[in-house]
């Protein structure tokens with residue numbers, strides 16, 4: 001992979017970009033306010049990171065769609081067609097506005113993103129880990145305390161591309177199946193963010209220290225997950 005496009009330069013986008021720069025992968029970041037609004041972040045990320053437009057980021061080989069769930073369909077599909085696009089978004093009805101099909105558990109959030117972007121190979125990834133824990137848990141390939149992230153995609157090829165990228169960024173990853181099954185690591189399900197906490201009972205997850213979760217721990221959480229009532233989701 002030559003360059004990573006990151007659309008959305010907030011908590012998740014900047015965390016992923018930081019790992020990419022550390023791995024020697026050039027990154028083009030974009031947001032809604034234009035490249036100049038990213039000057040401070042680009043300076044902090046250092047050589048390898050540049051700011052661009054959404055079109056610039058979309059033109060890269062693999063793209064991360066690190067925008068709020070409500071913005072996923074505002075990003076043009078055309079330039080992304082045929083590409084692997086990582087989707088870390090989550091749907092919280094109290095925050096994002098109610099979508100009946102999601103509240104009824106008719107489809108998963110990532111299936112909504114896939115439907116909005118036909119021909120784009122959506123891979124749900126980086127959606128079940130808190131942004132501050134991404135740099136805390138990234139480790140080189142083969143490290144004994146490496147963490148595993150689940151990915152889901154309707155395209156096995158795209159899932160494999162994402163897994164290869166995650167490996168370079170510092171994580172093992174497992175393809176858990178199609179997007180329709182990604183509820184197993186949606187909010188409040190067993191394989192969501194708390195599996196990467198040193199103390200899974202804490203109140204404030206974001207400030208709590210992370211702890212590695214290996215493949216067996218993640219597989220066990222995916223296995224015991226039961227589908228949550230999305231309409232009642234509160235955290």
Ligand SMILES: NC(=O)c1ccc[n+]([C@@H]2O[C@H](COP(=O)([O-])OP(=O)(O)OC[C@H]3O[C@@H](n4cnc5c(N)ncnc54)[C@H](OP(=O)(O)O)[C@@H]3O)[C@@H](O)[C@H]2O)c1
Nearest residue numbers: 008009010011012031032033067069071074089090130131
């Ligand atoms: N934060 C976490 O720990 C975490 C963990 C797992 C999953 N997630 C999910 O990941 C997604 C991103 O979360 P976040 O916390 O990174 O959000 P965030 O910090 O609010 O950042 C969102 C970014 O998206 C950009 N953006 C919004 N609309 C856009 C558009 N139409 N085109 C291009 N860029 C756009 C924003 O740009 P401007 O600032 O210029 O508007 C901003 O840079 C959410 O769905 C969230 O639920 C977050």
